[in-house]
Amino acid sequence: MNYPPSVRRLIESLRQLPSIGPRSAERLALHILRADPALAENLAASVSGARRTVRPCECCGFYAEAPRCEICAAADREAGVVCVVEQPADVVNFEKSGAFKGRYHVLGGSLSPLDDIGPEELNIAKLLARVRDEQLREVVIALNTDVKGETTTLYLARELRQLGVKVTRLATGISIGTSLEYADSVTLSHALGGRKEV
């Protein structure tokens, strides 16, 4: 004898989420059953609501509820500069820092031949079109610093330079607030190579 079918279905659905194991799924399901019915209704409505309402911005690929996202539609962003990131979450991270005033372009991942992800699988053609259409003067590449991110950065830099646009990338070096003791040797050599006069 086990939970009734509808409870088992709920546990199974929750297990599909990342980093939710069988015990967590059970605990979440029991909470949903025990809590105020409004919690379950809100959760159900927001899950299907978000999935139906949100689509990729037709310009940059960030989340949007209209054809264009709020950032592409905003009049007060610096024109001519685009920051290329892998995921929508990276856009929000940059926005939290407040350090970037231009617009973004979300690739949706990075090149990965082993996973059959080539340039066509990423939001790259639209980026190249934007260089011309928006007469961009600078593209800042801000991808992850792992092997796939590096490969993608080099690929993009080559393609973009052919269009005559200035291509830059984020500085690499020691993270702010970390101890040198824990910096890995690759980061250290990057930081040393990029040293500046004080």
Place this chain on the structure above:
Amino acid sequence: MNYPPSVRRLIESLRQLPSIGPRSAERLALHILRADPALAENLAASVSGARRTVRPCECCGFYAEAPRCEICAAADREAGVVCVVEQPADVVNFEKSGAFKGRYHVLGGSLSPLDDIGPEELNIAKLLARVRDEQLREVVIALNTDVKGETTTLYLARELRQLGVKVTRLATGISIGTSLEYADSVTLSHALGGRKEV
């Protein structure tokens, strides 16, 4: 600039779940947006479906989709013996062990004067009625071994004995598979007090 409103609502709903912090809620939300739309639809349907379909069994308080749960409705359970537990999850745990053949009674918590939880807030009156109506010969009390559980066990034992039914409780002692080195002193003294000849 942040995520669109529907994405923020989704993140907020997920944060209401236990042990889901802001970062986990964001990660889960982005997964839901990225994954197959069927995942979101299944999740939404199972959340509101379970909440609407499931109700407490009118007899024992376990989860049911009919007036009575599957266990109370089953003909092959041993009659006359009821195991009293705090939560529905405890029922499933006992069922997994396969060690108990009788039926259950779910209290829905334990006595806790500080939280204003007295006997009326728990599923106790129905338990006392079952002793008479089902002519129970034994009630096994299987509550948590914390202070609230102990208090509730003593309260129930007194009430039940007045009805002339045999009242038992789970044995306390060393958990199977654990090292004596890590057993706490209260458990050790219980285990010693309940020692058996081999």
